[in-house]
Amino acid sequence: MAARRLVQNFSYRRALVVSNDGRVRETLGSTLGRLGLTVDMRAGGHEAVDLSSEPLNWSDDVVFVDADLPLAPHLPLSTLGEMPLAPVIGLVGVEAPSRLKALIQVGATAFLSKPVYAGSVFSTLYLAVNEYARKAELCNAIEAHEGRRRQRRFIIKAVVQLMSEQKLDDDAAFALLRKRSMQTRLSIEAYCQYVVQRSATVPKCGTEGPLTHRSAE
DSSP: OOOOOOOOOOTTOEEEEEOOOHHHHHHHHHHHHHTTOEEEEEOOOSSOOBOTTSOOOTTTEEEEEETTSSSOOBOOBOSSTTOBSSOEEEEESSOOHHHHHHHHHTTEEEEEESSOOGGGHHHHHHHHHHHHHHHHHHHHHHHHHHHHHHHHHHHHHHHHHHHHHHTOOHHHHHHHHHHHHHHTTOOHHHHHHHHHHHTTTOSOGGGOOOOOSOOOO
C-alpha cells in the first residue's frame, strides 16, 4: 500500500476562526494570511456559533475553535465516524478538563496554546490537516470492511443457491461465483448479493446476462 501524501501547502484554503479574543484574531489573521489562507472571523455571543449549514470541505477549509467561548460552536458532522467536515484546531487558554473535553467533542485534531505565537501556527496547521486525513482514511477503511462483512452472508446464500440450481459442490459453486465477480469487476460479496437479490425475479441463477460495473447496495 502506497504511503499517503502529506499536505504541506495550505494556500487557497479558508480558515474559519471562532473566537472573541482580539489578540488571537489579530495574530491568526495576519499569520494565516501570510500562509495563503483566506480568513473568516466569527465571534461568539450568548448563543453558540452555528456553522451547521456552512459548506465545509476538508480539502478547502480548516476551523479554529476557541475553548474560552461560553458555548462550543455547532459544526456539521459527516456520517463517517461522526467526524467534522473539516479539520478543527482547538485554541487553549485555560487548560481545564471541561474545556479540553469540549474541543475533543467538536473534533479537534490539534491544539494551539494562547496567547498564540505566529511561529507555532504552521506546525499546528500541518498536524491538524494531516491527522484529520489519516483519521478519515481509517474510518473509510473500517466502513468498507464493515460493509463487506455485512455482505458475507450473501456468499453462503449464493453458494447454496448455485449448488441447488446447477448441481455443483460448494467448491465449484464458489469458484464460479468468484470468476463471475471478477468478470463484472465487483467484489465477491457484492456480486453474491446481486445474485441472491436477483433470484427473486430471475428463476435460474445461471441464466443472468452480463452485469455492468456498478456497486451493489
